[in-house]
Amino acid sequence: MAYFRNFRIAILLCLAWILLSCDDAPMQAPGHEPHKSNEKAWFQAAITGAYEGKVSGNGVLVLLPEAGFEKQGYFFLADSQGIRPHGVTFILPRGMSKGRHSLHSLSPLDIGKFPSVRVDRDMGDSVISAEKNTSGFLELDAFPVAERKLSGSDVSGRFEFETEHLNGVMITVRGNFSFKAK
Numbered sequence: 374m375a376y377f378r379n380f381r382i383a384i385l386l387c388l389a390w391i392l393l394s395c396d397d398a399p400m401q402a403p404g405h406e407p408h409k410s411n412e413k414a415w416f417q418a419a420i421t422g423a424y425e426g427k428v429s430g431n432g433v434l435v436l437l438p439e440a441g442f443e444k445q446g447y448f449f450l451a452d453s454q455g456i457r458p459h460g461v462t463f464i465l466p467r468g469m470s471k472g473r474h475s476l477h478s479l480s481p482l483d484i485g486k487f488p489s490v491r492v493d494r495d496m497g498d499s500v501i502s503a504e505k506n507t508s509g510f511l512e513l514d515a516f517p518v519a520e521r522k523l524s525g526s527d528v529s530g531r532f533e534f535e536t537e538h539l540n541g542v543m544i545t546v547r548g549n550f551s552f553k554a555k
Contacts (some may be wrong), residue, residue, distance in 0.1 A: 375423070393466060403411045415515070416452035418461050418548025423538035428452045432552040434528050436467070436520050440485060440505055447485030452550075460493040461546060462533075467520065476534050478507045492536060492544055493513040503544050509534025517554060526554045 391456075416432035430453025438446040448465040449542045465488050483489075488511055491504035500516035510533060517526035535543050 388474055413420075414552035416461075416548070416550040416552065418532075418546050420451070420459055420492060420544060420546050421459075422535075422544040423540060423542035424544065426494070428457070428459050428461050428548065430457065431517070432524070432528060432550045432555040434517075434526075434552075436523055440519075442482055442484070450550075455496065458495050461490065461532075461548065462493065463488065463490045465511075466474075469516060470518075471516050473510055473512045476509045476511055476532075477534075477539060478505055482506055490532070490534060490546075492538070503536045503538045505537040505539075507534055507536040509546075510537075513543055515551075523554050528552055528554050 389396075411499065414431045416428065416430055418428040420426045420428065433449070433451050433453070435449045436446065437449055440447055446467045448463075448469060450463040450465055452461055464485055466486055471487070476488055476490050479487055479489045489504070490507060490511070491502045494501045494503075511530060512532065513528075513530040515527035515529040517523050517528070529549075531547075531549040533545075533547045535545050538544055
């Protein structure tokens with residue numbers, strides 16, 4: 374069981390590294406101009422419990438079309454890009470839609486099949502992730518209807534959940550987001 378947990382953490386950290394190193398390169402077909410908007414974009418959250426902090430930045434939504442153990446693909450919804458003290462990362466199934474969705478802890482084989490979330494804390498030389506015994510919700514007010522129309526689509530919603538830190542102390546996270554997918 375420890376092998377699968379470590380394997381899952383390694384996969385998630387690799388995905389985060391890939392996405393964080395992509396800068397602002399548009400995720401769209403060649404020859405199309407990226408969507409430009411003067412509207413404010415944000416992804417914010419307050420973290421309390423085992424550790425405390427705030428998450429603040431632009432949001433990012435990326436489709437990883439062949440990710441997952443069965444290569445079913447999934448969406449990666451997170452705050453900002455780059456190194457940050459705290460992070461909130463959602464892994465959402467490809468068929469995700471607007472509405473309220475329950476968040477739960479998943480086995481490594483279920484990544485991308487059900488909505489899940491983790492909270493990261495940068496410790497300088499390592500990142501600690503909390504994603505155990507999770508319960509709560511993600512409510513999507515706007516989400517792309519078709520993955521082919523991802524670029525420029527509105528993405529907005531709010532979330533509230535609890536998850537367990539490695540030391541067994543709960544972390545509570547509340548936040549919201551509103552931005553245009555790239």
